[in-house]
Amino acid sequence: MPKEQSNEVFMPPNLLKAKVGGTVAGLDTAAIKRAAEAVENLKTEFSDWLTDDIARLGTAYDVFLAARDGASCSDLFRASHDLKGQATTFEFPMVARVASSLCKLMDSLGSHDKVPLQLVEAHIDAIRVIHREKIKDISNLTALTLVEELETRVTKALAHMTPKD
Numbered sequence: 001m002p003k004e005q006s007n008e009v010f011m012p013p014n015l016l017k018a019k020v021g022g023t024v025a026g027l028d029t030a031a032i033k034r035a036a037e038a039v040e041n042l043k044t045e046f047s048d049w050l051t052d053d054i055a056r057l058g059t060a061y062d063v064f065l066a067a068r069d070g071a072s073c074s075d076l077f078r079a080s081h082d083l084k085g086q087a088t089t090f091e092f093p094m095v096a097r098v099a100s101s102l103c104k105l106m107d108s109l110g111s112h113d114k115v116p117l118q119l120v121e122a123h124i125d126a127i128r129v130i131h132r133e134k135i136k137d138i139s140n141l142t143a144l145t146l147v148e149e150l151e152t153r154v155t156k157a158l159a160h161m162t163p164k165d
Helices: 014-019 029-067 070-086 094-108 115-133 141-159
Strands: none
Touching: 014 141, 029 070, 029 094, 029 115, 070 094, 070 115, 094 115, 094 141
């Protein structure tokens, strides 16, 4: 018969707890409150920043329509990518989702001459409407239907294209 082994439980010291003071009492609640107030004050600027980003997307699309070259296509992608990353921070998750769909479309194209202009324009129009109507709720039925339709159209469009070169 094998020998019984004794088990020993080892509890490592909680060094992090010691470094921060061990309790919540070590936190500067006044600093936390000031930070929360600063974020709240910035929220009024979020809409202006998002408006600027949406205008930049529209301008990038207009430049792309005029030039139809790789550089303007890249600028259009970058503008949509910036919106994708920032819109949720600015409390517009549906704008972020539409921008994500547009990024997927633009990133999957083999070249700038394959850009489905009507689909890109539909994405930009959707972003403008969601922002203008201040739709921040991800369960808004109208916005959700619109976003899902755009995502479906992107999937179908990409299925009919040749893979990226």
